[in-house]
Amino acid sequence: MSEIPLLVHNDPWLKPHEDAIRRRLNRFRDTLKGIENQTGSLAAYATGHKFTGIHWQDSSKSWIVREWAPKAKAVSLIGDFNRWSRDTHPLVQSTGGIWQLRLPADTLGHGQRVKLHVTGADGSRRDRIPACIRRAVQDPVTHDYSGQIWSPPQPYVWQHSFDPATVKSPFIYEAHVGMSGEEGRVHTYREFADQVLPRIKTGGYNTVQLMAVQEHPYYGSFGYHVSSFFGVTSRSGTPDDLKYLVDTAHGLGIAVLLDVVHSHAVKNMAEGLNDFDGSGNQYFHAGGRGDHPQWDSKCFDYARPEVRQFLLSNLRWWLEEFHFDGFRFDGVTSMLYHSHGAKAFNSYDDYFGGDADEDSILYLQLATTLIHRLKPGAIIVAEDMSGMPGLCRPVEEGGVGFTHRLAMGLPDHWIKLLKEIPDEGWDLSQLWNVVTNRRHGEATIAYAESHDQALVGDKTLAFWLMDKEMYWHMAVEDPDPVIERGIALHKIIRLITLAFGGEGWLNFMGNEFGHPEWLDFPREGNGWSFHHCRRQWSLVDNPDLKYKWLAAFDRALIGLADHHHLLATPQANLLNLDLENKVICAERGNLIFVINLSVDRSIPDYRLPVAKGGDYHLVLDTDAVEFGGQGRIDRTIAYPVDEEGKLSVYTPARTALVFAK
Numbered sequence: 227m228s229e230i231p232l233l234v235h236n237d238p239w240l241k242p243h244e245d246a247i248r249r250r251l252n253r254f255r256d257t258l259k260g261i262e263n264q265t266g267s268l269a270a271y272a273t274g275h276k277f278t279g280i281h282w283q284d285s286s287k288s289w290i291v292r293e294w295a296p297k298a299k300a301v302s303l304i305g306d307f308n309r310w311s312r313d314t315h316p317l318v319q320s321t322g323g324i325w326q327l328r329l330p331a332d333t334l335g336h337g338q339r340v341k342l343h344v345t346g347a348d349g350s351r352r353d354r355i356p357a358c359i360r361r362a363v364q365d366p367v368t369h370d371y372s373g374q375i376w377s378p379p380q381p382y383v384w385q386h387s388f389d390p391a392t393v394k395s396p397f398i399y400e401a402h403v404g405m406s407g408e409e410g411r412v413h414t415y416r417e418f419a420d421q422v423l424p425r426i427k428t429g430g431y432n433t434v435q436l437m438a439v440q441e442h443p444y445y446g447s448f449g450y451h452v453s454s455f456f457g458v459t460s461r462s463g464t465p466d467d468l469k470y471l472v473d474t475a476h477g478l479g480i481a482v483l484l485d486v487v488h489s490h491a492v493k494n495m496a497e498g499l500n501d502f503d504g505s506g507n508q509y510f511h512a513g514g515r516g517d518h519p520q521w522d523s524k525c526f527d528y529a530r531p532e533v534r535q536f537l538l539s540n541l542r543w544w545l546e547e548f549h550f551d552g553f554r555f556d557g558v559t560s561m562l563y564h565s566h567g568a569k570a571f572n573s574y575d576d577y578f579g580g581d582a583d584e585d586s587i588l589y590l591q592l593a594t595t596l597i598h599r600l601k602p603g604a605i606i607v608a609e610d611m612s613g614m615p616g617l618c619r620p621v622e623e624g625g626v627g628f629t630h631r632l633a634m635g636l637p638d639h640w641i642k643l644l645k646e647i648p649d650e651g652w653d654l655s656q657l658w659n660v661v662t663n664r665r666h667g668e669a670t671i672a673y674a675e676s677h678d679q680a681l682v683g684d685k686t687l688a689f690w691l692m693d694k695e696m697y698w699h700m701a702v703e704d705p706d707p708v709i710e711r712g713i714a715l716h717k718i719i720r721l722i723t724l725a726f727g728g729e730g731w732l733n734f735m736g737n738e739f740g741h742p743e744w745l746d747f748p749r750e751g752n753g754w755s756f757h758h759c760r761r762q763w764s765l766v767d768n769p770d771l772k773y774k775w776l777a778a779f780d781r782a783l784i785g786l787a788d789h790h791h792l793l794a795t796p797q798a799n800l801l802n803l804d805l806e807n808k809v810i811c812a813e814r815g816n817l818i819f820v821i822n823l824s825v826d827r828s829i830p831d832y833r834l835p836v837a838k839g840g841d842y843h844l845v846l847d848t849d850a851v852e853f854g855g856q857g858r859i860d861r862t863i864a865y866p867v868d869e870e871g872k873l874s875v876y877t878p879a880r881t882a883l884v885f886a887k
Contacts, residue, residue, distance in 0.1 A: 279359065
């Protein structure tokens with residue numbers, strides 16, 4: 227009998243599914259062995275983008291154009307160079323469904339617009355953008371997209387190197403470059419690098435996660451309906467501008483993750499890959515399986531080797547060309563299951579039964595293996611709400627190979643509480659269970675809110691807590707009770723989530739200072755307005771407004787967690803759950819947390835058991851004046867542990883306190 231996968235050995239509850247886990251692992255090993263026999267290595271296999279596309283070849287001093295379109299009847303190159311003639315520059319079909327054309331040196335040039343004219347298997351004739359194009363641009367008049375030759379005479383010269391392995395616990399700042407400024411327009415990579423990255427560094431974050439980088443035709447899709455997978459969205463600048471952003475971040479000691487979308491693709495034919503060769507199922511599944519009903523998009527056929535190679539090559543491209551330090555994989559739950567995760571997950575059977583898409587699982591195992599080999603120490607985050615066991619364990623153990631998964635249930639729970647239950651009615655037992663419920667040994671990125679919770683139709687935490695009162699009562703000298711409650715709970719929610727919710731932390735741009743309102747991209751329904759598609763840094767920069775208090779607390783919270791290596795320590799240990807007084811006492815990483823969620827009950831001489839004797843001192847107080855609190859605690863005094871092994875503290879209502887030895 228073959229060896230039991232380590233994943234099963236470490237979790238006996240997986241024993242009934244040992245065959246499924248072994249089958250996945252063996253299929254991965256067999257596929258990887260076949261790739262290595264074919265090309266020498268997985269990295270060499272992931273070079274499809276160097277073969278297909280439009281490339282200058284120094285050896286022959288000529289251009290080579292290649293495209294994979296196996297069922298197409300004819301393919302020709304059109305563009306500025308031939309006045310968009312569909313007849314003058316045909317490609318010739320070669321082996322493996324590849325079409326090819328060689329052109330003299332003076333035929334093409336940097337900045338020229340190009341497309342392919344494809345006669346499909348179904349007789350259709352369409353102008354298409356090459357699948358591996360490095361840049362796509364939109365005509366300012368017609369709004370049509372074209373590919374663009376990107377071959378600058380002087381390549382970008384990198385100034386800084388960075389090793390993502392130095393990031394032991396990621397504090398992730400999720401950001402969208404286009405909406406990162408205050409003006410009502412699309413902002414640029416260089417503006418973000420020069421103006422926003424210093425804010426992120428000052429805030430204590432060590433990782434930036436960039437959304438909406440892969441080219442997408444509809445700005446309002448938030449970058450999740452990708453058309454050109456190798457293209458840097460031209461709305462915010464050139465590929466060199468993006469390199470400048472990454473380079474600047476590395477100079478500040480900040481890792482940069484790409485929010486990569488391999489879970490689906492835009493269904494547009496004019497801009498994307500849909501029905502590229504007219505066969506109906508080149509990159510995507512045929513028929514209904516190729517359509518994503520919830521997202522109005524197309525689903526990749528991960529069983530097809532050419533599709534896997536395309537996507538793996540895409541990962542290598544972003545890692546090597548732009549020096550990204552890893553990825554946040556969007557929509558992993560949708561990839562893992564034929565149902566796209568549109569169901570409840572109540573038992574282990576749900577992860578290993580017929581709904582599991584083992585073609586997708588194989589692709590993800592190959593993807594994480596490739597990333598680890600190309601960039602050891604890379605951060606690979608899965609956006610998964612299903613909780614599939616092993617998702618964040620090494621592939622050789624029977625896992626899928628991600629380094630972290632997002633704790634997607636945490637923000638949903640906070641929003642549910644704020645929508646439905648006044649804070650005096652919160653169930654602390656349920657809250658503790660939700661915040662601490664995660665798989666042992668699989669690292670989790672905790673967050674109280676991301677971009678998802680702030681999109682139009684929902685609200686930020688700050689707006690759920692304070693709503694319209696934020697328009698009138700955020701002046702420092704205005705003692706409004708709604709704002710006072712909102713600021714107090716905003717700080718406590720973030721502290722609880724960060725301290726107990728995972729092994730990493732994520733914040734969406736601006737939420738650290740309670741950015742008001744929601745996110746809404748320019749669209750027909752709002753008159754193409756940018757009013758809700760920007761970040762109002764002037765709010766936090768204004769010393770007369772209360773936003774500065776939330777920003778100061780966020781810096782202190784992250785600084786404390788970083789200094790004490792909090793997120794690298796085991797899960798929190800509950801010391802006392804006081805339902806009557808609404809107090810949670812817990813320990814993690816040699817820090818003691820006392821959280822009073824009572825509306826009106828401040829308790830002097832509150833005694834709680836601690837494991838170690840000696841004196842403790844207060845290291846973080848949400849009630850501190852500099853964080854907008856009432857300053858009810860004397861931070862200078864020592865807190866000795868008595869003979870009974872208990873610590874006595876004063877715990878004010880709606881206040882969280884953190885003590886250290």
